[in-house]
Amino acid sequence: MSEKILEVKNLKTSFYTHLGEVQAVRGISFSLNKGEVMGIVGESGSGKSVTSLSIMKLLQYPGEIKSGDIFFKGEDIVNKKNKEMLNIRGNEIAMIFQDPMTSLNPVYTIGDQIMEVIIRHQGLSKKKAKEKAIDMLRLVGIPSPEERVSNYPYEFSGGMRQRAMAAIALSCEPDLLIADEPTTALDVTIQDQILKLMKDLKEKLDTSIILITHDLGVVADICTKIVVMYGGLVMEEGTSKDIFYNPKHPYTMGLLKSIPRLDLGEKKRLIPITGTPPDLIKPPKGCPFTARCPYAMKICSLHAPKYTKIDENHKAMCWLLHKQSPNMKMDTGVKRGIVNE
Amino acid sequence: MNKDKDAIIKVRNLKKYFPVKKGFLKRKVQYVKAVDDISFDIKKGETFGLVGESGCGKTTTGRTIIRLYDVTDGDVIFDGTNISNMKEKDLSSFRKRVQMIFQDPFASLNSRMTVGDIVGEPLDIHKLASGKERQERIYYLLKTVGLSKEHASRYPHEFSGGQRQRIGIARALAVDPDFIICDEPISALDVSIQAQVVNMLEDLQKELGLTYLFIAHDLSMVRHISDRIAVMYLGKIVEVAKSEELYKNPTHPYTKALLSAIPIPDPDVTHKRESVTLEGEVPSPINPPKGCTFRTRCKYAFETCKNKEPSMKNLGGDHTVACHLLDNKK
Secondary structure: OOOEEEEEEEEEEEEEEOOEEEEEEEEEEEEEEOOOEEEEEOOOOOOHHHHHHHHHOOOOOOEEEEEEEEEEOOEEOOOOOHHHHHHHEOOOEEEEOOOOOOOOOOOOOHHHHHHHHHHHHHOOOHHHHHHHHHHHHHHOOOOOHHHHOOOOHHHOOHHHHHHHHHHHHHOOOOOEEEEEOOOOOOOHHHHHHHHHHHHHHHHHHOOEEEEEEOOHHHHHHHOOEEEEEEOOEEEEEEEHHHHHHOOOOHHHHHHHHOOOOOOOOOOOOOOOOOOOOOOOOOOOOOOOOHHHOOOOOHHHHHOOOOEEEOOOOOEEEOHHHOOOOOOOOOOOOOOOOOOOO | OOHHHHEEEEEEEEEEEEEEEEOOOOEEEEEEEEEEEEEEEEEOOOEEEEEOOOOOOHHHHHHHHOOOOOOOEEEEEEOOEEOOOOOHHHOHHHHHHEEEEOOOOOOOOOOOOOHHHHHHHHHHHOOOOOHHHHHHHHHHHHHHOOOOHHHHHOOHHHOOHHHHHHHHHHHHHOOOOOEEEEEOOOOOOOHHHHHHHHHHHHHHHHHHOOEEEEEEOOHHHHHHHOOEEEEEEOOEEEEEEEHHHHHHOOOOHHHHHHHHHOOOOOHHHHHHOOOOOOOOOOOOOOOOOOOOOOOOOOOOOOHHHHHOOOOOEEOOOOOEEOOOHHHHOO
16 A cells, blocks of 8 residues: 555644634544545635645634644644744645735745745755756746746736746645636646646656635546535545546536536536535534435424445435435536547 | 628727837836737637737737727727727727626726626626616626625625636626627636536526637636637747647648647556657747747747748638648648
């Protein structure tokens, strides 16, 4: 078995607002092996970004980790002090944020921002750090990096800024890269370039990646493992083939049904998931998806279901998978494209 | 031409340039050619999709057609009337028939107005209803978009993104328009909510006989909703075709690249397919490349592309493409 790089156990994160406690993440567990690419899928408010911020320990007041453990390379980082985290963040765990327009500092040059990480973590001299910064820009595919290194962020386009973000994140060769919706703000053509870049970098540097997105198309391409989140909980977890070809949770099925398929040449009416996500100040007692689930039963609103193991890597949280549940005919939403061998 | 008879809107050689001003005297030194000589027809009752990368001029096209921007050159003929040079005070009857749904539901609703007043404002402006009648109309509109009349007295901040977009749609429907410009109406919404809004737009079109101009960068959704699609690049239309035709038989290298960049939610398919990655980014519309504007990123570009701008050629069946490669093939 390969080495576990990250293990999250029963993580709960809440925000204590004046309206009450927002339970953004309500007890999630997953693990990531070295060199693996994991996708976290879910809609806004499902807790996927809060999960990543918890792992980075970048939660800001009023948010805090309520309970649970996060093991990074076997070490529990939940109780690490901020000083210790400074040596891990950017060095061993790095992050690419969603919005390349606001996550770079506008008053420093791109080069300065890459050099900052290198000098802080690798203790190189300024001159050496600059050389490395140029190398990094070249690695992420920025043309004429020698000149570009002294540009300010406003002189870069959206796609180039996201590349610069990747250069910062990868400059210390982290063991784990967390990419929080890295392509959401970008055009499809630039998205394609960034995803290719991430794939290349993974092969070159053997980095483990957590890719957070709401786009199932993006995870299908590069993830080996997918976690589907909803209402602060993991609804289903499995390999990408499990999730796309054998979904077991009605929410996963709903997601698959609500996206149009370009390659299948059919034009059917979309089947949306009705309703809206639950309010996490007062999360529902049972399964959070009950109110929107077409197959909901009485028990669903009363008790939260436990995980049912479908096989080694595949598990889902749904009462329908219980031994005593009625055998329902479900439209899984699976559409398989034709693959020419 | 017989085809023109049922066209609700005809756009001919439309241009929209924005001046770049410099210096103390604010002299106009250059122009951003946001929309540069485009022509198309939209037929009554159809959905016409407009796609392209950001900065290609698709939003400007929408806003110029509805006269939120003044036309630099060219004609926009709506139902037989040329509105491109009409004075603002004469436009009001046109504005009653053409409405717009905006991209960002968080920025396009006035946060100090109740939902009822937001939806009722077009009725006040065009003096269509007042008093009890106005109230009834607002309730009816809210019901049409799947909200209830209790929502009328609430403020926008009490609603989610999907619900806000519904309010925006109700406002657009208030004046009973014929033609609606949807400017990326779903790109700010969650996947599960997108399908709700798209289905609603389709239902409304059937019920009310609406014509849509659907602007988006999400090609899979555009193909789902549109009858015909135009692909824009750097202010120009490079390909127009029926949506099935465009996806089955994309002809312009840019269309091909755009299509292959879309991630497909199917692991086996996406691993097997060959993708054409488009290198680089869109050049500046201030100084667009001479000849074919796409040649700087096109891997098939040859000598002619540098010198001559390609013209639109009809491949039959409403499929038109602007590319020099077509001349080479025999």
